[in-house]
Amino acid sequence: MVLTLFAILIAALAVLGAVACFVPRLAVTVGSAGICCAAVVLSVAALTGAGAATLQLPTGPWGAGLHLALDPLAASFLLLLFLVMPCADTAPLPLAAMGITALAGDGFTLAVGLLLLGGTTCLRFTASAVVCLIVAFALTGPLGDFAAIRAAPPEGWRATVVVLLVLAGAGALCRINTAIAVYLVLRVLFDLCGEGQPLWWGVPLLLAGGAIAAIGSLRAALADTLHTALSVSSLHLFGMAAMALGAALFARAADLPSAASQALDAAWLALVCHMLCRTLLVRCAGAVESGAGTRRLDRLGGLIHRMPVTAATCLVGLFAVAVLPPGLGFAAFWLVFQSLLAAARIGGLGLQLLIVSVTVLAALSVGLAGLAAVRLFGEVFLGRPRTPRTAVAEEPSRPVGFVLGGLAALIALLGLLPALALLPAAGWTHETDAISFVILRTGAETPGYSPIAVAGLLAVAVIAAWRGLRRTAEQRREPAWSGGFAAQPAWLPFGDPATQYGPASFVEPLQRVAAMLPPLAASRRGLIRCRDAVLRTATTLVVR
Amino acid sequence: MTLLVGLAAQLLHIALMGAAAPMLIGVYAWMQARLAGRVGPSPLQPWRDLIRLSHKHTVLAESASGATTIAPVASVAATAIAACLVPSFALGMILSPFADLLLIAGLLMAARGAPALAAMDAGTAQGGMAASRAMLLACLTEPALLLVLFVLALLAGSLNLDLIAAMQLENGADWRIGVGIALAATLLVALVETMRHQALRLDLGGRDLALIEAADALRLLAWFNLIGAMFVPFGMAPAGAGPIAWVVGIIAWLARTLLLAVALALAHIMHGRIRLPRAAQVLGVAVVLGLLAAIFLLADMGTA
Numbered sequence: 121m122v123l124t125l126f127a128i129l130i131a132a133l134a135v136l137g138a139v140a141c142f143v144p145r146l147a148v149t150v151g152s153a154g155i156c157c158a159a160v161v162l163s164v165a166a167l168t169g170a171g172a173a174t175l176q177l178p179t180g181p182w183g184a185g186l187h188l189a190l191d192p193l194a195a196s197f198l199l200l201l202f203l204v205m206p207c208a209d210t211a212p213l214p215l216a217a218m219g220i221t222a223l224a225g226d227g228f229t230l231a232v233g234l235l236l237l238g239g240t241t242c243l244r245f246t247a248s249a250v251v252c253l254i255v256a257f258a259l260t261g262p263l264g265d266f267a268a269i270r271a272a273p274p275e276g277w278r279a280t281v282v283v284l285l286v287l288a289g290a291g292a293l294c295r296i297n298t299a300i301a302v303y304l305v306l307r308v309l310f311d312l313c314g315e316g317q318p319l320w321w322g323v324p325l326l327l328a329g330g331a332i333a334a335i336g337s338l339r340a341a342l343a344d345t346l347h348t349a350l351s352v353s354s355l356h357l358f359g360m361a362a363m364a365l366g367a368a369l370f371a372r373a374a375d376l377p378s379a380a381s382q383a384l385d386a387a388w389l390a391l392v393c394h395m396l397c398r399t400l401l402v403r404c405a406g407a408v409e410s411g412a413g414t415r416r417l418d419r420l421g422g423l424i425h426r427m428p429v430t431a432a433t434c435l436v437g438l439f440a441v442a443v444l445p446p447g448l449g450f451a452a453f454w455l456v457f458q459s460l461l462a463a464a465r466i467g468g469l470g471l472q473l474l475i476v477s478v479t480v481l482a483a484l485s486v487g488l489a490g491l492a493a494v495r496l497f498g499e500v501f502l503g504r505p506r507t508p509r510t511a512v513a514e515e516p517s518r519p520v521g522f523v524l525g526g527l528a529a530l531i532a533l534l535g536l537l538p539a540l541a542l543l544p545a546a547g548w549t550h551e552t553d554a555i556s557f558v559i560l561r562t563g564a565e566t567p568g569y570s571p572i573a574v575a576g577l578l579a580v581a582v583i584a585a586w587r588g589l590r591r592t593a594e595q596r597r598e599p600a601w602s603g604g605f606a607a608q609p610a611w612l613p614f615g616d617p618a619t620q621y622g623p624a625s626f627v628e629p630l631q632r633v634a635a636m637l638p639p640l641a642a643s644r645r646g647l648i649r650c651r652d653a654v655l656r657t658a659t660t661l662v663v664r
Numbered sequence: 665m666t667l668l669v670g671l672a673a674q675l676l677h678i679a680l681m682g683a684a685a686p687m688l689i690g691v692y693a694w695m696q697a698r699l700a701g702r703v704g705p706s707p708l709q710p711w712r713d714l715i716r717l718s719h720k721h722t723v724l725a726e727s728a729s730g731a732t733t734i735a736p737v738a739s740v741a742a743t744a745i746a747a748c749l750v751p752s753f754a755l756g757m758i759l760s761p762f763a764d765l766l767l768i769a770g771l772l773m774a775a776r777g778a779p780a781l782a783a784m785d786a787g788t789a790q791g792g793m794a795a796s797r798a799m800l801l802a803c804l805t806e807p808a809l810l811l812v813l814f815v816l817a818l819l820a821g822s823l824n825l826d827l828i829a830a831m832q833l834e835n836g837a838d839w840r841i842g843v844g845i846a847l848a849a850t851l852l853v854a855l856v857e858t859m860r861h862q863a864l865r866l867d868l869g870g871r872d873l874a875l876i877e878a879a880d881a882l883r884l885l886a887w888f889n890l891i892g893a894m895f896v897p898f899g900m901a902p903a904g905a906g907p908i909a910w911v912v913g914i915i916a917w918l919a920r921t922l923l924l925a926v927a928l929a930l931a932h933i934m935h936g937r938i939r940l941p942r943a944a945q946v947l948g949v950a951v952v953l954g955l956l957a958a959i960f961l962l963a964d965m966g967t968a
Contacts, residue, residue, distance in 0.1 A: 445770040450770050453784040468966070476962070480955070494777050581745055594721045600788045622675045628796070
């Protein structure tokens, strides 16, 4: 019943997408928002109602028909996608494609959904992902019917090839939609390929997660346009989700179900945080760009005076992304750290060292994310405007403001009550004992991390500091002094922008430190020295 | 009953931290001056400074926004919570179930980010430069610090600081080599983390400056307590113990804190100001030490 309704909604979205160019833009937006709201309600209904359902569509190749299937995994991802993606201003057709992908009951339907999703925007990556998946599903049986694969999972070299192909496909899909990539890994590696997997399946995920986390935060710290900076600033959370998936595969291979469900919880929370923060921050970047007329960081500045709402919502997003307590990102990182700790107790010394190095990468990404968040907020919203255009920036329109505010409120709420974000995934993570609303923990009786308590303590401390040192009534404004800085002359109303520390200068020390990294510098120097030695020996030999 | 004892210990701990933090800065400055052959200010000087600053009128930079007002409060609140979660003289305080090491590290990181934002708010070159340097150091401390936490959590089976301290108290006799290396890494991290960034507060005054100074003092004390609780919690009163054990614990805590203060003052006297590239190298060494500690510990666990 629910599945049929879902199919109707997706068809409606597809129709809306097809006629989008003939009807007014407002009608399309309102229509797709309404359909998405209905889809969210339906996914909640599917999550509360028990059991799985399948539906055979009347169309399909060779008279076989396309299958749609609804289970807790699909329902939780539908909830996430239909809640978040409309806020990112996604067109109806990609929304329909996401619905098809998440509801696909066989490999062919999945491929169709993916092609619809990315075929128009990012053909190269979509095509490679689809080719990988089609080959993988062809290895498992005709059309890759999920129920059939589940009954007889691939074994031996087939399983190896399928896993590698699916991981490669998911890697390509990261460029299109990260949630879909995670969904694919969860569906194939955790659901279809059955229990009793070898230990190494987690290794590529751990390595890729570490690399994505570190490189993503580094890119966010070094970016010079607002859009790049804000869109990659939550990438380390996606990397952490991949790490947690790897840790979950380790735990499954070692037959530790509670550790596995904990790691799955961690992956889900990191993914939710990534999706929400990314959407919020990209919308903030759009608001700043349209309000201040540029996306270059070195032309922005001082926007908090002109765009307070955007600044506040952006701060909420950056706080979550910077992995600071009591934000959502910290809750996710706490769970990921716990799952890495649990995974470090499995396997031999080699695997343990892998986990330790991945932990270092995760920690580095956390530090870099903090630096990137301070840099972005400080350069864009604080200080003085760097151009006259920035000095007259304007807040976005009211609907955009509502979207920003709603997303920020959701992120703050989930940061305080992470269990709320874990609830939709309870059906497939099989977490039973440790879900509690006030505290995140690893076992029923162990101490853990309680965001509510931290927030309460912080509130008490803030009030005490505020009251304890009551501000004297008198306040006055003076030109900043800092090292001989003077008031701006009348002919330079916004001051000389060059006297402010710019975004490029802010990361200059980081670049110097990165250049100092011993392996890179040493290998280059060593290569040059080797080349010189070879040349010198050759010359001496020839001369003699 | 245990609850009441825990509450009393917590309140005493909070009072002790509040009173001792500025004193520690004073003692530290006095010690540094004595080691350099100067007379040095009175150890009570930071207290007088705090009182003087809190009576002053507030002067704000022209481009300052609400961030200048809010950031010092946020910084001092985060540091204070971290300081009140780290046990000093007794285990089993009432907040001990929340004393998660990752949480404490996160709070200390947040307390570093807020002053950086306040420094950027004035829109001057020096503020931005100081913020950039402070954030770079904060970012580079994270890998080494979290590695040490990883090692300790592997050993104790939990990230809870109270459980870790209790484990160290129990295993006091057979110290593993991995723990020793982790201690060395933590000392290096603390050396960099307790550096004070004077340029961050050039455009702050009055109450805001007082709050930032208080946060700095609390941070130093929190770091000393953290090192003590993670590695050398000797003399700490076990959970549920009475006032006599507390007295012993307070004496042990005083000795530990003074010892660490002397060590830090000596390190700073011998090396002068730590320049940024040098600090980055120190943190690199700390990461390598953390890796070594992890390897030793994992090999140990594998053979055991």
